[in-house]
Amino acid sequence: MNGNLVKIFDTTLRDGEQSPGASMNTEEKIQIALQLQKLGVDIIEAGFAAASPGDFDAIRRISEQVDKSIVCSLARCLEKDIKAAADSILPARNKRIHIFLATSPIHMEYKLKMKPSEVLKKAEESVRYAKSLIGDVEFSCEDAGRSEISFLKEVLDAVINAGAQTLNIPDTVGYRLPNEIGDRIKELSLFVKGRAVISVHNHNDLGLAVANSLAAVENGARQVECTINGLGERAGNAALEEIVMAIKTRQDIFSPLYTNINTKEIYPTSKLVSLITGIEPQPNKAIVGKNAFAHESGIHQDGVLKNKETYEIIQPGDIGLDNNNLVLGKHSGRHAFKDRLFSLGYTLKDDELNEAFEKFKILADQKKEIFDDDLRALVAEEITKIPQIFELVTLQLSDCNPGGVPNAAITIKHHDKLITEAAIGNGTMDAVFKVIDRVCGVGGELKDYKVDAVSQGKDALAKVIVKVAFDGGKPIIGHGLNVDTMYATAQAYIGALNSYMSMK
Ligand code: KIV
Numbered sequence: 001m002n003g004n005l006v007k008i009f010d011t012t013l014r015d016g017e018q019s020p021g022a023s024m025n026t027e028e029k030i031q032i033a034l035q036l037q038k039l040g041v042d043i044i045e046a047g048f049a050a051a052s053p054g055d056f057d058a059i060r061r062i063s064e065q066v067d068k069s070i071v072c073s074l075a076r077c078l079e080k081d082i083k084a085a086a087d088s089i090l091p092a093r094n095k096r097i098h099i100f101l102a103t104s105p106i107h108m109e110y111k112l113k114m115k116p117s118e119v120l121k122k123a124e125e126s127v128r129y130a131k132s133l134i135g136d137v138e139f140s141c142e143d144a145g146r147s148e149i150s151f152l153k154e155v156l157d158a159v160i161n162a163g164a165q166t167l168n169i170p171d172t173v174g175y176r177l178p179n180e181i182g183d184r185i186k187e188l189s190l191f192v193k194g195r196a197v198i199s200v201h202n203h204n205d206l207g208l209a210v211a212n213s214l215a216a217v218e219n220g221a222r223q224v225e226c227t228i229n230g231l232g233e234r235a236g237n238a239a240l241e242e243i244v245m246a247i248k249t250r251q252d253i254f255s256p257l258y259t260n261i262n263t264k265e266i267y268p269t270s271k272l273v274s275l276i277t278g279i280e281p282q283p284n285k286a287i288v289g290k291n292a293f294a295h296e297s298g299i300h301q302d303g304v305l306k307n308k309e310t311y312e313i314i315q316p317g318d319i320g321l322d323n324n325n326l327v328l329g330k331h332s333g334r335h336a337f338k339d340r341l342f343s344l345g346y347t348l349k350d351d352e353l354n355e356a357f358e359k360f361k362i363l364a365d366q367k368k369e370i371f372d373d374d375l376r377a378l379v380a381e382e383i384t385k386i387p388q389i390f391e392l393v394t395l396q397l398s399d400c401n402p403g404g405v406p407n408a409a410i411t412i413k414h415h416d417k418l419i420t421e422a423a424i425g426n427g428t429m430d431a432v433f434k435v436i437d438r439v440c441g442v443g444g445e446l447k448d449y450k451v452d453a454v455s456q457g458k459d460a461l462a463k464v465i466v467k468v469a470f471d472g473g474k475p476i477i478g479h480g481l482n483v484d485t486m487y488a489t490a491q492a493y494i495g496a497l498n499s500y501m502s503m504k
């Protein structure tokens with residue numbers, strides 16, 4: 001065991017996906033997992049296999065493609081969950097099962113309806129069973145933040161004896177303060193005495209998840225569970241980028257501790273996650289927010305011009321944010337396009353590059369200047385593409401005047417057949433959704449709609465994200481990207497439908 005390595009366990013694809021509205025399809029999860037591996041994450045929690053066949057399939061496909069990071073699958077202390085978790089990660093080169101059971105009085109009494117002695121027995125049996133299937137087992141005492149420390153010690157002892165090598169101490173409801181977490185982790189580390197790695201998993205209900213994680217690291221935790229952009233249940237989990245940059249920037253405190261993260265991949269990873277989930281970090285978010293490196297006041301600008309360190313403790317380049325922002329346009333060739341993508345951290349396969357270049361050319365005809373964020377959005381669309389069961393070909397809209405009858409005419413390709421239809425609606429957007437429903441024979445219910453300008457200028461690309469529920473099911477996310485907002489809207493709605501059809 002390397003005592004100075006702080007392992008980064010990323011749970012964007014599991015706890016992060018539990019953020020309201022952050023559901024992702026399998027292709028999107030695979031691309032995020034591959035980017036997390038590039039980032040240098042030690043362990044990727046790919047999902048909760050028993051939750052649904054879709055989750056199981058996504059973990060399995062991630063396991064087939066990720067070959068450096070450990071792929072981890074979550075399970076409750078139930079034999080069927082543990083078996084599903086083990087099966088889902090079977091193809092992975094490095095694999096781990098993560099099982100959890102609540103240990104706090106309130107969870108044991110009201111949620112589990114189990115006595116502490118039963119919890120203890122179940123935890124031990126489950127770890128033993130998991131260990132018979134996969135060598136690397138992690139155990140989490142859910143709601144450890146509100147559990148009695150003496151009971152935590154009993155449980156930890158039992159699961160270490162059953163074979164767990166990582167003991168996770170989650171502050172599930174984000175209740176603790178940094179000094180309390182520090183004290184508890186210190187006590188548990190002394191108790192465990194190097195028999196297993198102590199891990200922390202802090203939620204952000206009081207805005208303390210990162211501070212609590214750092215306090216834990218200072219007191220002996222050597223694994224931190226976190227998510228990109230701090231996504232996660234309720235107020236989220238501890239943000240990976242903040243923990244990693246704090247350890248790197250404050251080596252005067254943390255040395256000789258280090259992480260395996262390649263910090264130059266932080267910005268590309270954050271961007272990919274926000275493009276896929278449609279959840280942008282708040283502008284003033286540390287490290288990856290839009291304003292994290294923006295100096296508005298004259299005094300600050302003057303200082304930074306004289307010496308960057310007057311007001312910057314981190315350089316944008318340290319997190320892979322290239323301020324050079326070289327602009328491409330319609331005269332830029334394939335070579336310049338490929339070079340720029342490469343410097344943004346993308347290496348596309350030949351067929352992906354060809355398609356992305358085609359799209360770039362179309363875009364360059366519509367838009368004078370193409371910025372890095374346009375390229376990132378374009379590539380994200382390309383690499384997370386799902387089978388186009390229905391494909392938008394043309395869209396015509398008319399009469400959006402007050403008192404008029406808005407209508408939309410559309411042509412959609414379906415199994416090589418072109419279908420053209422028209423519909424009227426209460427507004428242009430309503431007409432677009434109605435005509436798509438009519439052509440595709442579905443009745444989607446729009447749950448959320450969001451449009452953002454990808455970069456600057458009147459001709460900026462519109463990035464539309466919709467969440468649509470089909471057949472009364474869980475909302476499915478769809479993306480659209482075009483200089484025309486209504487066209488991007490139609491693409492997004494059809495995208496959600498395609499995602500739904502491929503999941504089915
Ligand atoms: O917050 C929590 O307790 C969890 C566990 C499943 C680790 O997410």
Ligand code: ZN
Nearest residue numbers: 015172201203
């Ligand atoms: Zn959690």
